[in-house]
Amino acid sequence: MELKITDIQLPLRHPFTISLGTTSVQENLLVELSQDGVTGYGECASGLAYEDSPASMRASLEAARGAIEAETLDDPAALWDRLEPVLGHDRFAFCGLDQAAHDLWGKLRGEPVWKLWGLDNTQVPDSDYTIGIDDMDKMIAKMAEFDGWSIYKIKLGTDRDLEIVRELRKHTSAVFRIDANTAWTAEQTIAFAPELKELGVEFLEQPLLRDDWEGMKKVRAECALPVIADESCLTEDDVDRCAGVFDGINIKLCKAGGLTPGRRMIASARELGLQVMVGCMTESSVGISAIAQLLPQLDYVDMDGAVLVAEGGDVASGVRLDRGRPIYPDVPGNGVTLT
Numbered sequence: 001m002e003l004k005i006t007d008i009q010l011p012l013r014h015p016f017t018i019s020l021g022t023t024s025v026q027e028n029l030l031v032e033l034s035q036d037g038v039t040g041y042g043e044c045a046s047g048l049a050y051e052d053s054p055a056s057m058r059a060s061l062e063a064a065r066g067a068i069e070a071e072t073l074d075d076p077a078a079l080w081d082r083l084e085p086v087l088g089h090d091r092f093a094f095c096g097l098d099q100a101a102h103d104l105w106g107k108l109r110g111e112p113v114w115k116l117w118g119l120d121n122t123q124v125p126d127s128d129y130t131i132g133i134d135d136m137d138k139m140i141a142k143m144a145e146f147d148g149w150s151i152y153k154i155k156l157g158t159d160r161d162l163e164i165v166r167e168l169r170k171h172t173s174a175v176f177r178i179d180a181n182t183a184w185t186a187e188q189t190i191a192f193a194p195e196l197k198e199l200g201v202e203f204l205e206q207p208l209l210r211d212d213w214e215g216m217k218k219v220r221a222e223c224a225l226p227v228i229a230d231e232s233c234l235t236e237d238d239v240d241r242c243a244g245v246f247d248g249i250n251i252k253l254c255k256a257g258g259l260t261p262g263r264r265m266i267a268s269a270r271e272l273g274l275q276v277m278v279g280c281m282t283e284s285s286v287g288i289s290a291i292a293q294l295l296p297q298l299d300y301v302d303m304d305g306a307v308l309v310a311e312g313g314d315v316a317s318g319v320r321l322d323r324g325r326p327i328y329p330d331v332p333g334n335g336v337t338l339t
Contacts, residue, residue, distance in 0.1 A: 001104075003068050003097075004032040005061055007054055008043075010284055011310040014142060017133040019157025019183035023047075026282040027054050030315065031061070031096035033104045035073055040104025041316065041336045043287035044096035045254050045305075052092040060090035061097065068097065073108070076101040080260040091235060091257035098258025099290040099334065106333030113259075113293040113334055124295035126324040127303045128153040128177055131168070139164065140171055146307070149324045151175045151202075153302055157183030162195060169199050177302075179205040182231055186215035193224040205250060206230035216245045228277055228300075236261050239268045248275030248299065254283075259290060266297050280305040289318030289334040292326055315339060 010026040017023075029044035044061075046052040061068075064086040073079060079101055080094075087094045106113045114121050128151035131142050143152060152172065154165060157180050165176065178196060180189075184207040193204065203226040208215045210231040219227055226247035233242050233249040235256055242249050249269055256262045262278065269276045277300035278291050285306045295301060306314055307321060318336040320327050329335045 001069055001071055001073055002032075002034040003061070003065055004034070005058055006030040006032070007058075008284065008315050010282065010315075011313045012282065012308055013310045014132070014134075014138075014308075016130075016282065016308060018155045018179075019133070019181040023282065026309075028283065028287075029054050029057055029061075029093075029096055030284075030286065031100045033068075033073070033097070033100040035104060036108065038104060038107050040100040040102070040107055040333055041286050041338065042096040042099030042101070042103065042258075042290065043283050044093055045281040045283045045287055046092055047254075047281045050092070050255075052090070057090060057093040057096070060087060060093040073101060073104055076105050077260045077263075080258065088257070091261075092254050094257040095254045096258075098260050099253070099287065102259050102290065102293070103333035103336055110332050112328070112332055114296060117263075117293070119293075119296040121296050121328060124326055125298055125301050126150050127301050127321055127326065128175075129304050129307060129324065130179075130302065131155065133158060136164065136167055139168060143168060143171060146323075147172075149174060151177060151324060153177040153179055153205075153304075156180045162192060165196060165199050165201070173200075176201045177203060177205065177300075179230070180207045182206055182209045184208060186212070186218045189219050189227075190222045190224075197224045201225060203228050203247070206232060213241070213245060220245055220247070226275070228275070230279065233265075236265055236268065239265050239272065239274070243272040243274060246274070248277060250277040250279045250300075250302070252279050252281065253287070253291060254281050259293065262294060263297075266294070275299045277301060278303070282308055284309065284314050285316040285318040285320070286334075286336050289316075289336050292319035292328065293334055295326060
């Protein structure tokens with residue numbers, strides 16, 4: 001195989017603010033794997049909560065280049081296992097490589113990845129659209145800009161969180177999901193939950209700090225809403241410890257190391273009775289289309305990353321969202337075509 005790595009910049013439609021900071025331009029890596037004249041695409045992305053950067057991910061991939069380019073792609077999962085000793089320390093970099101391997105695998109076989117896995121994509125969950133923290137008028141305007149979605153994910157972690165949800169509820173009947181990105185205490189979470197449930201919130205995502213397991217046990221015992229782990233569930237090793245503490249997990253392919261470990265995390269979660277969500281970073285259609293291959297196996301999905309990118313700023317076409325409903329292109333692999 002031949003490896004190519006390209007820096008990409010994704011200008012955002014609006015500055016995107018969560019409790020941890022603000023981003024206006026997302027800087028990611030495009031990973032290309034070529035074999036027999038065919039190329040597959042993957043994406044490395046990070047976020048404000050993580051130390052990984054395009055430079056660090058590029059360095060990891062370059063250090064593993066010899067091992068990667070000595071390989072011939074057979075099965076992406078087998079390739080992941082063979083490369084784990086040289087790239088497993090950097091799951092964010094590994095994610096882009098694994099996505100590219102799956103895209104290449106499907107394209108070499110002329111079939112979508114979900115179909116090669118034996119899945120049926122006729123019944124898949126809708127994605128939410130994320131409303132970042134902002135002035136109240138701007139949050140309302142952001143929601144109106146994408147009117148008609150069935151689900152909105154609202155970022156919180158301010159001193160006016162309940163006020164924000166009350167006001168947004170006046171402008172839509174859609175389902176709400178709340179993501180506090182570790183900004184709340186157990187006491188706040190338990191106190192907020194009854195009113196949030198009345199306001200049409202479906203679940204809470206990662207209200208407490210990643211390692212606050214005792215606080216989460218208290219929340220799960222007393223909270224009026226289900227709670228989904230995000231920052232507390234990074235890789236496969238974290239799934240077991242979430243059982244009995246959270247109601248479900250949000251798998252981020254970038255944190256897990258790609259589709260290969262992501263599928264294993266789904267299987268483990270099902271065995272433990274956990275609900276399964278897959279979420280995104282701010283990614284182009286390359287990373288979003290990889291997520292879409294998993295949709296038939298999910299309860300919930302947050303795959304609006306490419307929608308947050310400014311018009312004309314995406315680097316590819318692929319699986320897209322029509323008011324949250326996933327639309328698959330007639331393209332093999334992950335469905336990705338560079339634009």
